Amino acid sequence: MQLRTPLDDRSRWSSIGRCPIEKAMGLVGSRPAMLLMREAHYGTRRFDDFVTRVGIAPATAATHLRALTEAGLLERRPYQEEGVRARDEYVLTPAGEDLMPVVIGLFAWGVRHTDGADDLQFAHAGCGRVVDVRVECTAGHEVAPDDVVVRLRRRAR
């Protein structure tokens, strides 16, 4: 990846407090938060399942589930099975689902570069093949790391 004009002169520009990555990390940038999002993508919806499957204390789960809900990534939705009282479940919102490329990207990276389990897979429902993430430009070209430039748009907010 290359960094070219005009960002070479970074002294004139600071992203501190404004960078979208920083904002995103503020929401899903902690281990518990990201693992809860992983679980939500795996299909988990109920509080106790989040607690046991992520392996965190109930208080931690409650704190982060609330934060993720307030941030608009999860939604509390009441549901009721027959003969059982109504409950709330945590379901991914569109914004939460939109995080899937990051979740799958982390997963794929972890499989390639750590000694994590490799018996779980994300697959395409249609054809059954494994999925991965690709970096692509809006013209549809696959973009390699070296072909990415970081640039500052003229009309700055």
Place this chain on the structure above:
Amino acid sequence: MQLRTPLDDRSRWSSIGRCPIEKAMGLVGSRPAMLLMREAHYGTRRFDDFVTRVGIAPATAATHLRALTEAGLLERRPYQEEGVRARDEYVLTPAGEDLMPVVIGLFAWGVRHTDGADDLQFAHAGCGRVVDVRVECTAGHEVAPDDVVVRLRRRAR
């Protein structure tokens, strides 16, 4: 995204301590670590630049840069400008570059769902268009969130 057989019975399977996402989050899952990786992708290489551009204390930067180096995402490389003593710079390794889809994914998500700055862009050097991440299966189909299934492979590790 759907979770179908045989993972519906999650009680029999636990990813705690083995999940690739968990492993990945252990390395780049803190705010400082991910922001240092962001900076490395932006092209930053020198210690003091990391400190000022990320906006963290030198001690924090040193700790996380060392951890990222030990984890194989960054590499310390000596370099020498004429008339100046040799120094080390932090450069992305192939494993670090391989994290680019995650960095760009977080960036794109942040632009769409937070009020972060939008004056910085990742673009394709070849054609100049903005880049984004796509979820795709190995057959090349674009995969929507609803078309992803999570499955457990037979032959478990």
Place this chain on the structure above:
DNA sequence: GCTCTGGGTTCAGATTCCTGAAGTCAGTTC
């Protein structure tokens, strides 16, 4: 009306993490 269960909340304590300030150290310039 007692118990059970799901889905939490509250709390104190321990741990981890971050920060700012100061110190170190090697090579370079003057």
Place this chain on the structure above:
DNA sequence: GAACTGACTTCAGGAATCTGAACCCAGAGC
């Protein structure tokens, strides 16, 4: 050889975070 610079390291203190244990509450079943 004194001062300077880049690149850290060390340290003390404070803030944030996690944990386990205990508690709470509503509705269902008996």
